[in-house]
Amino acid sequence: MSIDGLGRAVMVIPTYNEAENLAWIVGRLxxxxxxxxxLIVDDGSPDGTGVLADELAAADPAVAVLHRSEKAGLGAAYLHGFRHALDAGYDVIGEMDADGSHQPEQLHRLITALAEADLVIGSRYVPGGSVVNWPLNRRLLSRGGNLYVRLLLGIDVRDATAGYRLFRRSTLEKIDLSTVISAGYVFQTDLVTRTLRAGLTVREVPIEFIERERGDSKMSGAVATESLRLVTRWGLAERRAAWRRRRGAETLPPIGTGVR
Structure with missing residues (x-):
């Protein structure tokens, strides 16, 4: 099926040990x-999530499953799902968590905004957005991380780490997924930065983010460290490139001087 004016759409849902949540969130969606x-992308969950996903797909032709042999990171799972969706001819490719933190009932907000954008982000940190059931330290860490991303990478996005998104097919094709190497949660920051660098339009719409009630969070200290390290590397590389561009411009002769 298709959504008005945008074509065929699919939501990619990566899973690892989400047996408690999967049927519930897919049913709501x-x-x-x-x-x-x-499109469910399961990273070899030992709790039976993959079996449950197959059962959901058998009962509903609009549900499909990709099985991966190991837990290789959120970004790797999304890249696998995105490539499959592109090969299958989808025009709109989205992403969302399996734990209920992204409410399917708010997806229409992203769909509406995509009419005038290349990437739409369901944002916790634009006016009208909110976070439910997070302790203060988690809120401060998330907001601080997004501020760091904005300042270091120079992008005007309030929630660059958010994982509730819709991409146009043309966006994923233009940013060249074959060169994406970020595997963890920093994948989200990577793709929105690539989208903006490609001159495409990113819009944020407010959502209510709800912390999971069942199962374990996949966020860890190692994941946060990877994100910080890569964002810092990208930011410093961008500053070095900007410095070289300025230096090059300063050494060029003025236009019209006749110097060759």
Whole structure:
């Protein structure tokens, strides 16, 4: 099926040990936006999530499953799902968590905004956005991380680490997924930065983010460290490139001097 004016759409949902949540979130998504397909990408969950995903796909032709042999990171799972969705001819490719933190009932906000954008982010930190059931230290860490991203990378996005998104097919094709190497949560920052660097339009719409009630969070100190390290590397590389561009411009002769 297709969504008005945008074509065929699919939401990619990566999973690892989400047996408690998967049927619940897929059911909500299929009810809230029945014209959008679902692609589950399971990283070899030992808790039976993959088996449950196969059962959901057998019962609903709009649900498909990709099985991966190991837990290789959020970014790797999304890249696998995105490539599959592109090969399958989808025009709109989205991403969301399996734990219920991204409410399917709010997906229409992203769909509406995509009419005038190349990437839409469901944002916690624009006016109207909110976070439910996070302790103060988690809120401060998330806001501080996004401020660091904005300042270091020079991008005007309030929630660059958010994982509730819709991409146009043309966006994913233009930013060249074959060169993406970020595997963890920093994948989100990587893709929005690539989108902006490509001269494309990013819009943020407010969502209510709800912390998971069942299962364990996949966020860890190692994941946060990877994100900080890569964002710092990218930011410093961008500053070095900008410095070289300025130096090059200063050494060029003025236009019209006749110097060759």
């Amino acid at each position: 299929r009810t809230a936006v029945p014209e959008v397909d679902v």
